[in-house]
Amino acid sequence: MYPSVSTKTMFCCLLFYIGSTSCNKQIEKQPVSSQQSASLTNEKPNIILIMADDIGYEVPTYSGGQSYTTPNIDALAQSGMQFTHCLTAPLCSPSRVMLLTGKYNFRNYIGWGLIDTSQHTIANLLQDAGYATCVAGKWQLDGGGAAAHKTGFDSYLLFLPFTPATVAEENAENNYRYKNPHLYQNNAFLPDSVTNGKYADDMFTDFIKSFIDSTSAVNKPFFVYYPMSLCHLPFSPTPDDPEYATWVNGTKTNNTYFPSMVKYMDKKVGELVSFVQAKGIAENTVIIFISDNGTPKGITSLFRGKLVDGGKGTPIEYGIHVPFIIKWPDHINPGTVNENLINLPDFMPTLASIAGTQMPFNGQIYDGVDFNSSFYNSTNALRTWSFCHSQPYANSKLIRWAQTNTYKLYDSINKSKFVNIAVDTLEVIPILTKNLTTEQKQIKQQLQSVLNTMHN
Incomplete structure (x- = not known):
């Protein structure tokens, strides 16, 4: 059995909100919820x-x-x-x-x-x-x-x-x-x-x-x-x-x-x-x-x-x-x-x-x-x-990363590369630590906390 994520980490993850999550199209009419539907049909x-x-x-x-x-x-x-x-x-x-x-x-x-x-x-x-x-x-x-x-x-x-x-x-x-x-x-x-x-x-x-x-x-x-x-x-x-x-x-x-x-x-x-x-x-x-x-x-x-x-x-x-x-x-x-x-x-x-x-x-x-x-x-x-934890074959290089809609952080095995995937889709321009904004530092730290919890 694998260890569970700590209470502190789970709390941090619940607070972690990055980027826009709004819909492109607003709902005008609310559909029936699954709970409401259950009362209408078995x-x-x-x-x-x-x-x-x-x-x-x-x-x-x-x-x-x-x-x-x-x-x-x-x-x-x-x-x-x-x-x-x-x-x-x-x-x-x-x-x-x-x-x-x-x-x-x-x-x-x-x-x-x-x-x-x-x-x-x-x-x-x-x-x-x-x-x-x-x-x-x-x-x-x-x-x-x-x-x-x-x-x-x-x-x-x-x-x-x-x-x-x-x-x-x-x-x-x-x-x-x-x-x-x-x-x-x-x-x-x-x-x-x-x-x-x-x-x-x-x-x-x-x-x-x-x-x-x-x-x-x-x-x-x-x-x-x-x-x-x-x-x-x-x-x-x-x-x-x-x-x-x-x-x-x-x-x-x-x-x-x-x-x-x-x-x-x-x-x-x-x-x-x-x-x-x-x-x-x-x-x-x-x-x-x-x-x-x-x-x-x-x-x-x-x-x-x-x-x-x-x-x-x-x-x-x-x-x-x-x-x-x-x-x-x-x-x-x-x-x-x-x-x-x-x-x-x-x-x-x-x-x-x-x-x-x-x-x-x-x-x-x-x-x-x-x-x-x-x-x-x-x-x-x-x-x-x-x-994602990716090692498809036994002899494949292990690649692990965490990301939001906008930013992506690889683990230390992959040089802790941090990229803005919204503008750098091919991930060829990592953001250097010295160039991080205050917001980017916070996002990188939060993604690192995710990587730290995802282990056997």
């Missing part, structure tokens, strides 16, 4: 959590992206709340562990492509609360069906159910993440006769729709976790591209197909939204769209009039700043913009709150902050700092 809301792969904040049109077409994601943002400061880890496997377990990686990350199945996950939490649960998409957490069940999923259709031993093996398996996919269900890989010519994300969305249909028979609310294959390498044609029919997996590729893949990702999001609407359950279904990390290096996108290079794998903002949208009719006013900081561990306590259940503490320390109340008061700043 139904727990359904939850669909969509996690795109390698989509940075600069990609969707709604956030200011100008290189791609994302009408369905834009529509989701207009019908719900968009958070402008959602932060992840620089790479996917650590991000997914943080998301599912509600903890920073120094507490429970055991290695690339692995999850400690003794950890209580979001799916365990919701399963215990009476939800039918499903995961369909990129697993990359090892253990196959046994791990999926142990971590709380009743049904599954998985890509990368077992983590390859080497990066080269994983890259080879990635050739089958889209067309003719290698997918795992019911403790076995699907035969080629089932997957030949098929596209993975089509199969995932079909599986999800069938799962949702099945929950009507058991009269349970559902939780769907959809970690998309899109838009990770290899960049390749989608079924909407004429080249798809003759495409051979393993063909050398370049960035040409990335815009088409973004468009198809958007299509799949729209398909699930439309399905929920057609079934007549949209009013009681929470739909979340998020990404695991920034856009890959080598992908250059036009964002608010500037060319932005993808930062995946790096701790700069273009490596960790991702889109986050949540739609919950009658609880969230459409088109609301929220500038609060959100960290991936925050999703577990927030979904617990949405589902009307409690976190399974059992002596465990969780790092997430329940941001459910911000749906009803978007100016309520629940988190004034964000933290």
